[in-house]
Amino acid sequence: MVRSFNFSRLPLIYFGAGKIGLLPGFVKKYGDSVLIVSGKSSFLKSEKAERLFDELKKSGISFQITTVEGEPSPDIVDSVVRRYSTERIDAVISIGGGSAIDAGNAVSAMMYKKESVQDYLEGVGSKDHPGSKLPFIVIPTTSGTGSEATKNAVISKVGPDGFKKSLRHDKLVPDIAIVDPEMTLTCPSDVTAASGMDCFTQLTEAFLSDKSCEYTDAFALEGLKGIGNSLLKAVHDGRDIAARSGMSFAALTSGICLANAGLGAVHGFASSIGGLYNIPHGVVCGTLMSATNRITVQRLRTSGESDIALGKYAQLGRIFLVKENKDDNYFIDGFL
DSSP: OOOOOOOOOOOEEEESTTGGGGHHHHHHTTOSEEEEEEESOGGGGSHHHHHHHHHHHHTTOEEEEEEEOSSOOHHHHHHHHHHHTTSOOOEEEEEESHHHHHHHHHHHHHTTOOSOGGGGSTTTOSOOOOOOOOOEEEEESSSSSOGGGOSEEEEEEOSTTOEEEEEEOGGGSOSEEEEOGGGGTTOOHHHHHHHHHHHHHHHHHHHHOTTOOHHHHHHHHHHHHHHHHHHHHHHHOTTOHHHHHHHHHHHHHHHHHHHHHOOOHHHHHHHHHHHHSOOOHHHHHHHHHHHHHHHHHHHHHHHOOOHHHHHHHHHHHHHHSOOOSOOHHHHHHHHO
């Protein structure tokens, strides 16, 4: 029997090498003046960025660029909103990794508000965001968070009173996601590895979640196959477009999965750690994955509570290990 499920809305998704060329046409649907939110990444210094901006100019689109370094804080989001709220902005475009996408999402959502974004963060603020926003287009340049497919923007404050919380509303899903693997070719190997581990963690936790369903499981398993086939190749040879494509697909599916099946203990720990220390999120996730899952499996085995969960761990092992005629415990231990 198929389990009951709900499924969140998705952006219009355009996936594939060269899809970035569609951007000017999409922008013209909303107007001719846009704000581009980008990370301080290698992409902005690339020839591809220069060509993209030239195409926008040729299409009669004016744009301003604001850069965000690291994970966005309430102060960063508020300052960008103050700077541009009095200007005519027809749409917000995020070009970058998960932090740039989260920042752009929050900026697009706060352009209509006069308060700080902190007032609307889950577990921190006291207000519910109504979901009103500027049109929002995302173009990921890393393969990790899957923020191109989610309805929340993660905002962080680092320090003793720090936090890592979400601005969330069903209507904050990006309007359009252009997932072009060529946009990730300039991503450094260390960022590729860290973001890839975030992606791997998200897919694994969503697959194991008690909120998962046949629909999210199908996405998660295909995304994990992409991780197995592509992550190490992308780290060692960033110009391998096939590997980059596999990772772009995995990241996209991880966003779809987390939005609908949720996450697990690793991300629970990572959120707390991220509020205290300025450590890349993917590094935290990758560091915690082995120990967290070993403890989980140990508990499942000794309690006898969930053969279903152990069966899923065995499925994970079969993705990454040579298909031998072994029992589930072999593949569970191999995955761990």
